[in-house]
Amino acid sequence: MPSVISAAPRAPRRDAAENREALLTAAAATLAEAPDAPLEAIAAAAGLTRRAVYGHFAGRDELVLALIARGTARLNAVASTVEHPRPPVAIALLGSRLWGAVEHVRLLAGMALAEPYVEHVAAALSPVRERLVSLVELGAADGSLRTDIHPALLARLIEESALAVLLESGRTALSDAEGRRLVMLAVLGTAGLGWREAGALIEGSPELAEPGSASEPAEEHA
Structure with missing residues (x-):
């Protein structure tokens, strides 16, 4: 009968964990530039062989799905931190914090247009989109955002901008x-604010200060 020690799951070796992270990092950079890049290109960017990749992932699709999961988790976490009683400020804050995760956004934008990942990315990013729709609905209700476009459509246009x-x-x-x-x-412009009004809102809202300033703590990056 195996002992408690021998039955316990082993932590991955340090080099294996580092290689997996190197693959994900290389995949993010490679696929952001070329969404159809082959597994060989990703492995080469990570300084590994194609054969070494299979020690961590069953194939390219599994690697890409792991990368999508990491990126969408990051963006959903960003969206969940956005809170402000004024909808325009909250929407600008969401845009600002997404900029802090720009590499994830670029990658997922490419994956969102590539089969067979379109539906997977859309489903995984639903928390971000639901949060944005709720902010637009609040802004339409209090008159701080435009009301001539349905909130769901306006949220999508804001996302695209x-x-x-x-x-x-x-x-x-x-x-x-x-x-x-x-x-x-x-x-803010897509949401209905004029460019002068949007600029004044940004300048007059401490929450929208650059990360690391006295007004806003530096954002942690995953």
Whole structure:
């Protein structure tokens, strides 16, 4: 009969855990640039062989699904932290914090357009979208956001405007401060605020200060 010690599950070896993380990191960078990149390219980016990958994942699909799970968990966690009594500030804050997870966003944007992951990504990101819809509904109810577009559709348009800036940051050398501000301006403009009004809201809301400032604690990155 095996002893308690021998029956207990073993923790993964340090090098195995590091190799798995290296694969996920390499996959994130590689697939963000080329969503159809083969397993060989991902393995090479991680400094491993294709054969070594199979020690961690059954194949490319399992690796990609693990990466999607990590990215969507990160974005859902970001959305869950957004709280503010004023809907426009809350929506700008959500955009700002998504900018802090921009690498995850770029990857998932690519996966959201690639079969067979479209439905998987959409389902996994439903908490983010539900949170945004609830914020838009609150803003429509109190008159702080536009009411000429149905809240569900407006939330989707806000999402697309944020995504456009986040994807553009991969093609343009946007600084962190510039990218964060552009995301907030984009989502507020789509939500119905004029550009001067949106700028004044950002400048006048301590919650929207850059992370690491005296007004807002630095965000932890997974």
